[in-house]
Amino acid sequence: MYSSLLLSLSEKPNQINSCSDIYIIDYISVCIIRCTERKKRELLINTDTEMEKAFNRQKVLLAHLQPTSPCPSISTSICAAGDSAAYHRTAAFGDDIVIVAAYRTAICKAKRGGFKDTHPDDLLGFVLKAVVEKTNVDPREVGDIVVGTVLAPGSERAIECRMAAFYAGFPDTVPLRTVNRQCSSGLQAVADVAASIKAGYYEIGIAAGLECMTVNSISGVPKVNPRVEIFQQARDCLLPMGLTSENVAQRYGLTRQDQDQAAVESHRKAAAARASGKFKDEIIPVTTKMVDPETGIQKVVTISEDDGIRPNSNLADLSRLKPAFKKDGTTTAGNSSQVSDGAGAVLLMKRSLAAQKGLPVLGVFRSFAAVGVDPAVMGVGPAVAIPAAVQAAGLELNDIDLFEINEAFASQYVYCIKKLELDPEKVNVNGGALALGHPLGATGARCVGTLLHEMKRRGKDSRFGVISMCIGSGMGAAAVFERGDGVDALCNARKVESNDLLSKDAR
Numbered sequence: 001m002y003s004s005l006l007l008s009l010s011e012k013p014n015q016i017n018s019c020s021d022i023y024i025i026d027y028i029s030v031c032i033i034r035c036t037e038r039k040k041r042e043l044l045i046n047t048d049t050e051m052e053k054a055f056n057r058q059k060v061l062l063a064h065l066q067p068t069s070p071c072p073s074i075s076t077s078i079c080a081a082g083d084s085a086a087y088h089r090t091a092a093f094g095d096d097i098v099i100v101a102a103y104r105t106a107i108c109k110a111k112r113g114g115f116k117d118t119h120p121d122d123l124l125g126f127v128l129k130a131v132v133e134k135t136n137v138d139p140r141e142v143g144d145i146v147v148g149t150v151l152a153p154g155s156e157r158a159i160e161c162r163m164a165a166f167y168a169g170f171p172d173t174v175p176l177r178t179v180n181r182q183c184s185s186g187l188q189a190v191a192d193v194a195a196s197i198k199a200g201y202y203e204i205g206i207a208a209g210l211e212c213m214t215v216n217s218i219s220g221v222p223k224v225n226p227r228v229e230i231f232q233q234a235r236d237c238l239l240p241m242g243l244t245s246e247n248v249a250q251r252y253g254l255t256r257q258d259q260d261q262a263a264v265e266s267h268r269k270a271a272a273a274r275a276s277g278k279f280k281d282e283i284i285p286v287t288t289k290m291v292d293p294e295t296g297i298q299k300v301v302t303i304s305e306d307d308g309i310r311p312n313s314n315l316a317d318l319s320r321l322k323p324a325f326k327k328d329g330t331t332t333a334g335n336s337s338q339v340s341d342g343a344g345a346v347l348l349m350k351r352s353l354a355a356q357k358g359l360p361v362l363g364v365f366r367s368f369a370a371v372g373v374d375p376a377v378m379g380v381g382p383a384v385a386i387p388a389a390v391q392a393a394g395l396e397l398n399d400i401d402l403f404e405i406n407e408a409f410a411s412q413y414v415y416c417i418k419k420l421e422l423d424p425e426k427v428n429v430n431g432g433a434l435a436l437g438h439p440l441g442a443t444g445a446r447c448v449g450t451l452l453h454e455m456k457r458r459g460k461d462s463r464f465g466v467i468s469m470c471i472g473s474g475m476g477a478a479a480v481f482e483r484g485d486g487v488d489a490l491c492n493a494r495k496v497e498s499n500d501l502l503s504k505d506a507r
Helices: 002-010 019-064 120-133 154-167 182-199 226-230 232-236 241-251 256-275 315-319 351-357 375-392 410-420 440-461
Strands: 097-104 144-148 176-179 204-212 286-291 298-303 340-350 363-372 402-405 464-471 475-483
Touching (some): 097 120, 097 182, 097 351, 097 440, 120 154, 120 286, 120 340, 144 154, 144 182, 144 440, 154 176, 154 204, 176 182, 182 363, 182 440, 182 464, 204 440, 226 232, 232 375, 241 375, 256 315, 256 410, 340 351, 363 375, 363 440, 375 402, 375 410, 375 464, 402 410, 402 440, 440 464, 440 475
Parallel strands (some): 144 176, 144 204, 402 464
Antiparallel strands (some): 097 340, 286 298, 363 475, 464 475
């Protein structure tokens, strides 16, 4: 309206001869300028929105054009599970921290299992080598290796881990460190590497876990500060783990049968998973030596299966076992985790780099939480840590499709399921530490592989998963992961010999 009026006046300049006419023209000009500026702002907002949408569409298309994955059955698509879900495709989508490989050794009984004569550094070397060989990642590109490990003296184990990296073919330019948050050390290593990549310290990192309980057994603190007697909770940090299990059972009313039944179920599920070949996706075969303790004869063996699983475990047999930590207690060798040897490793990087390298995304690291609890009942840690990690991920408990909760003791495992009101069908679907064993520093890395490979098998029926464990001295840790592979892969793509989609003018 203003423009047409101004145009009519400008076509008759001879008729503009008064101050009022000039004022009108000035007023109209100002109105036009204001309208134009408002339109510009609206246009800029719309343009930014459209540009962001276009940018995201281009990223998805470019990802589909990347070289095919070394594993043809796995898509390298960077699409999310759906735009209406908790995580949307945004400009920051490529900054997601993803897991592209997660492997472990078999878990073997300490002092009498398959790894009783294998050096700890050899165990770690096998898994470090596996994650780079199976993904064709150049070891020189790795920015750091973080190893969770618990029982060995710190400096001694750190040197062994550095040696293992050399066995695996890493150059001396790749650094390594260890981390010890007791039973969550392997998961803490994953969280530390994810945080470092997110912060921009490096682009590719390996989180690993190692424990050789044949060589390093659990022992008490040799020298204790007398001040510990003044502080009850400090004194409770020194309680044997078995007694903390008894405390959980007594405080929260968990029966011996509750605990024995959990052990039976763990062995049943683990035996079924092993028989069906589920663990083959995560276990790398290890060729090592075993020495006959009676004859001293050494033989070469290949270990590719967990050797602590008892398929015939039953309530009748377990009920005959005596309490292990307290005369009238309910915690026995049968409903406690086994002491074990094992190692695991996880390869992490940004999603954008994984797409660039044509690597499959096994899972996405979404959140991590470590919490403190009463040391006297340290086993309740997951009941506090899981809600904290889920909340940090912007989710609710009912959004979680699978849980891997470490079964340090049946008492604390059963308590956590009951406290959080979890569906037992979603928890430890392939058994847990009661059957597989609990090599302390390696458990977190083992759980990552077990969870993500199971989520991959379940496909669209399993989007979010949680890993959690209790921690000696009164803590708990948990992490949330999202399934990463083949979420909305191109399943109808076909080769086009010639492009007939362009208009005639554009050809």
